[in-house]
Amino acid sequence: MGTVKRGSFTLNLDLEVAAGETVALLGPNGAGKSTALHTLAGLLPLATGSIRLGTETLDDGTRRRSPDQRRVGVVFQDYLLFPHLSLLENVAFGLRARGSTKTAARRRAADWLRRVGLGSRAQARPSEVSGGQAQRVALARALASEPDLLLLDEPLAAVDAGTRLRLRSDLRAQLRSFAGPAVLITHDLADAMVLADRIIVLENGETVQSGSPRQVTTEPRSPYMASLVGVNIFTGLARKGRLSIGHSKVTARTDLDGRTLITLPPTAAQVRRDAPEIPAHNIYPARVVGLEEHYEAVRLRVSPIDPDQGLELFADVPITELIDGVAELGARVWVEVDQTQLHAYPF
Numbered sequence: 001m002g003t004v005k006r007g008s009f010t011l012n013l014d015l016e017v018a019a020g021e022t023v024a025l026l027g028p029n030g031a032g033k034s035t036a037l038h039t040l041a042g043l044l045p046l047a048t049g050s051i052r053l054g055t056e057t058l059d060d061g062t063r064r065r066s067p068d069q070r071r072v073g074v075v076f077q078d079y080l081l082f083p084h085l086s087l088l089e090n091v092a093f094g095l096r097a098r099g100s101t102k103t104a105a106r107r108r109a110a111d112w113l114r115r116v117g118l119g120s121r122a123q124a125r126p127s128e129v130s131g132g133q134a135q136r137v138a139l140a141r142a143l144a145s146e147p148d149l150l151l152l153d154e155p156l157a158a159v160d161a162g163t164r165l166r167l168r169s170d171l172r173a174q175l176r177s178f179a180g181p182a183v184l185i186t187h188d189l190a191d192a193m194v195l196a197d198r199i200i201v202l203e204n205g206e207t208v209q210s211g212s213p214r215q216v217t218t219e220p221r222s223p224y225m226a227s228l229v230g231v232n233i234f235t236g237l238a239r240k241g242r243l244s245i246g247h248s249k250v251t252a253r254t255d256l257d258g259r260t261l262i263t264l265p266p267t268a269a270q271v272r273r274d275a276p277e278i279p280a281h282n283i284y285p286a287r288v289v290g291l292e293e294h295y296e297a298v299r300l301r302v303s304p305i306d307p308d309q310g311l312e313l314f315a316d317v318p319i320t321e322l323i324d325g326v327a328e329l330g331a332r333v334w335v336e337v338d339q340t341q342l343h344a345y346p347f
């Protein structure tokens with residue numbers, strides 16, 4: 001790919017997807033995910049660079065194939081099914097538009113509805129099926145025209161949490177059997193992890209990191225990605241076997257050398273009311289500056305009284321271990337960082 005301009009926003013994306021591979025573009029609102037998807041679909045022009053699909057050039061910054069000249073299947077976030085057509089006619093519509101005869105289009109559409117488990121609902125209208133079923137119709141419609149590239153725009157955003165789990169594994173199976181490249185955009189980490197072989201994290205139009213789902217989650221490279229994973233992230237410096245973190249006196253052993261990123265799970269910071277009997281460099285006084293009730297824990301945001309002593313971080317206190325006076329905004333507490341759970345990796 002290359003760059004895409006949208007008003008004052010610029011997307012700068014280097015994207016290569018192999019046949020049979022699913023890549024997720026993951027990022028916050030306004031990161032440029034839709035811009036990327038619309039450009040691949042032919043709805044927005046490239047400013048520089050090129051888009052190639054197999055041996056064909058779809059856009060080289062000067063000449064561009066229109067959306068209907070591209071063999072690209074798109075599953076939109078809100079599915080865009082025609083309300084007055086049956087599910088069968090919805091799936092057949094794209095085939096008819098691409099020149100299939102009515103009979104052939106209907107036969108193929110019926111076959112695809114069966115493949116997504118909706119063979120018996122072929123005559124229903126979109127208003128008569130659930131959100132999850134509508135999602136499967138949209139997928140069948142995209143796949144029925146045998147696209148060379150499949151694009152999915154937040155494919156599970158419109159379904160409830162329970163349906164989402166089941167639909168996610170169904171969709172994963174469908175993606176596995178799709179032979180071409182697939183690009184998925186989402187801001188849901190679980191969707192990206194389950195559905196994609198590779199994740200590209202986009203922020204402000206730029207790639208922040210890319211790798212396997214495991215790589216991007218174990219070694220997040222931005223505060224956004226760390227917050228999606230649910231870990232604290234800091235910058236540090238490794239020198240002569242010692243890792244110093246931010247300006248704090250909290251240190252740890254390391255084999256690395258140079259600038260590092262460091263994560264710490266919120267469960268690896270203990271919050272206590274009383275000062276320790278034996279002072280240690282990983283224990284420091286702090287104040288509770290934020291508080292969130294979670295299912296089995298209270299997540300506290302603690303800020304060191306002296307920024308040169310400790311780290312500002314999230315700490316989870318299990319409900320079963322809550323002590324009076326700790327889970328209160330403004331409370332003065334002691335924080336102990338479990339150094340064994342600090343994970344450092346090159347910056």
Ligand SMILES: Nc1ncnc2c1ncn2[C@@H]1O[C@H](COP(=O)(O)OP(=O)(O)OP(=O)(O)O)[C@@H](O)[C@H]1O
Pocket residue numbers: 006007008009027028029030031032033034035036187
């Ligand atoms: N029609 C438009 N004209 C000008 N700028 C636009 C237009 N649509 C979007 N933008 C800008 O482009 C940037 C990227 O938007 P985009 O919709 O690609 O982000 P996104 O990652 O898909 O976000 P979301 O998750 O909110 O859909 C934003 O800063 C937005 O303000």
